[in-house]
Amino acid sequence: MARSSSLIGTCLAGLALAAPASASAASSAVASASVKIVEAGGIAVLSPLVLPTIIATPSGTATFAGDVPSAGTGGTVYARNARLMIRQESGEALSVTVPDTFTVVRVGGNEALTVKTITSGEYGLVGDGILMSGAMMHGVATSVHISGQLALASARRLVPGPYEGLFAVVVEYN
């Protein structure tokens, strides 16, 4: 009889322990997560357009000083194209335009000269003022160069000095 009581007690204890386990069950699930980080589209000036120094002579001709860019110039700024870095998001079409002309003004004065940017007829660019159009061929970034042309008439009175100006390059993402 005592043995029977003992067995019943054991069973009850077993039930009491089993009940909470069946009523509370932990579950876990895993979802994947992903993000693709890309470079921002945009345009940055790596170097400005620098026109050569022009030395006028009494005979009416002109020569240039330091008009050949080269390495190891010891900090001297020679003539060079403007160099821009253009970035786009992959697969995105864009167009880059530059003005046909822009004005440079003498520093400390108001004398102005007109600089003509190089267009397709001269250096194989796409068209008047359009530097490039459509998707870039390689990757998401490219470097472009913009040069300028300054027409000086022999009869023109030029005031010596540095001339500076700005031109805007527009990148349109489509």
Next chain:
Amino acid sequence: MNFRTLLAAAAGVATVAAAGSAFAASATANASATIVAPSTLAATRDLTFGQIAKPTSGTSTITVASSSSASATPSIDGGNAYVTTNGQAASAAFQLTGSANQAYTVDSTVLSFTNSAGNLANIAALTPVASAGSVGQLPANGVQVLYVGGKFDITPSTAVTTYNGTLVLNVTYQ
């Protein structure tokens, strides 16, 4: 000899019968069982942030809200990062299945990305949002979807690549 044997046998039977009638008892107890669907948890949609152009300045917090939308657009706070294409993001979805009105607790939501060190900061999962009813209790049909979004910070130094990771949801059914 045979008669005595029979008497003895009869007495034995009588003794046994007497003992059986003294302890016999009968009782009826009702028994019932309720069959319920097993409590389950399964990931049914991944957490996707889409494509993000990293900032060129400042720190940007990229957030995909916990919502049912499968074509969401992350929100961006701070910096100048931007979403390259709208509608390419989605929060993760987890389907919970159990009995009607079953209670449960959300123990944890953990979002992590591989190779995030130095690139993605303050990574965190957002508070779950329930498709029906409220978080913590299944609706009458015993099926509920929890949507879980996430967020992280990126800076101009964030490496350009695709980051993959996991979003782990842990729940306990009551």
